[in-house]
Amino acid sequence: MDAQFFAFTLLSIIAVSGGIILSLTKNVVHGALSLLTTLLAAAGIFIVLSAGFIALVQILIYGGAVTILLLFALMLSNANEQKEAIDNRQKPIAIAASIAIFLTSTAVILQTQWNTRSEQGEPITIIDLGRNLFTDWIIPFEIISIILLIAMIGAVVIAWPEGDQ
Amino acid sequence: MLELQHVLILSASLMALGVYGVLARRNAILILMSIELILTAVNLNLLAFAYFVPSNNLTGQIFALFVITIAAAEIGLAMAIILRVFKNRGTSQINELNTLRN
Numbered sequence: 678m679d680a681q682f683f684a685f686t687l688l689s690i691i692a693v694s695g696g697i698i699l700s701l702t703k704n705v706v707h708g709a710l711s712l713l714t715t716l717l718a719a720a721g722i723f724i725v726l727s728a729g730f731i732a733l734v735q736i737l738i739y740g741g742a743v744t745i746l747l748l749f750a751l752m753l754s755n756a757n758e759q760k761e762a763i764d765n766r767q768k769p770i771a772i773a774a775s776i777a778i779f780l781t782s783t784a785v786i787l788q789t790q791w792n793t794r795s796e797q798g799e800p801i802t803i804i805d806l807g808r809n810l811f812t813d814w815i816i817p818f819e820i821i822s823i824i825l826l827i828a829m830i831g832a833v834v835i836a837w838p839e840g841d842q
Numbered sequence: 843m844l845e846l847q848h849v850l851i852l853s854a855s856l857m858a859l860g861v862y863g864v865l866a867r868r869n870a871i872l873i874l875m876s877i878e879l880i881l882t883a884v885n886l887n888l889l890a891f892a893y894f895v896p897s898n899n900l901t902g903q904i905f906a907l908f909v910i911t912i913a914a915a916e917i918g919l920a921m922a923i924i925l926r927v928f929k930n931r932g933t934s935q936i937n938e939l940n941t942l943r944n
Contacts, residue, residue, distance in 0.1 A: 681843075726849070726893040747874070779857075782850075806904065809900045833922075
């Protein structure tokens with residue numbers, strides 16, 4: 678077992694156990710913290726897959742921004758007070774659907790002949806990524822910045838206090 | 843030796859857990875967290891293919907970057923909507939938000 682596979686196994690155990698805790702817990706704050714665990718373990722797996730910049734963005738946005746936002750929303754909406762009614766009636770269907778998705782995709786993954794490469798190529802650096810982003814991908818990049826701006830304005834407008842123009 | 847299949851199976855299990863959360867939970871914020879789990883599984887798939895499939899373009903990594911950006915925009919907007927619904931209706935349980943039914 679080489680170091681890459683060992684790191685991947687460790688991080689994927691952490692990620693899956695975080696996801697299981699998120700799916701089963703009765704306490705929504707524990708759910709948010711286990712989601713943070715899963716996202717940070719996923720960032721580690723991104724590093725294993727030699728995508729260092731994406732891992733940094735993942736830690737910055739998910740670990741820094743999204744989890745804090747989720748915790749604030751949980752605090753402001755008293756989400757921890759309805760502990761007994763946390764799951765709805767379609768729970769058996771949900772269990773069946775998720776097991777079906779997992780088994781079907783695992784079967785497909787294991788049966789397909791993947792055309793993977795045998796030796797490692799050149800690692801992708803941040804310089805390559807930035808140059809590519811600002812030449813070939815400049816239009817999607819600009820569109821995504823407009824989407825972010827619109828989402829920000831929309832969030833401010835929706836969350837604005839009523840009657841206070 | 844790490845193979846493409848290992849990463850894809852991890853991604854499938856995270857996806858299944860996220861789908862379970864979206865379908866089974868009642869709290870809107872927990873549903874959003876499960877959606878984040880699904881998007882992370884998608885990113886894992888994109889980066890795994892970018893790493894293992896023979897090509898020298900960066901499309902996988904750049905697409906993962908776009909997915910993270912869209913997820914951030916989505917979560918900000920969804921939080922604003924959930925807090926507004928909570929202020930108006932006093933709940934964030936989705937089964938009590940049925941005013942469009944009658």
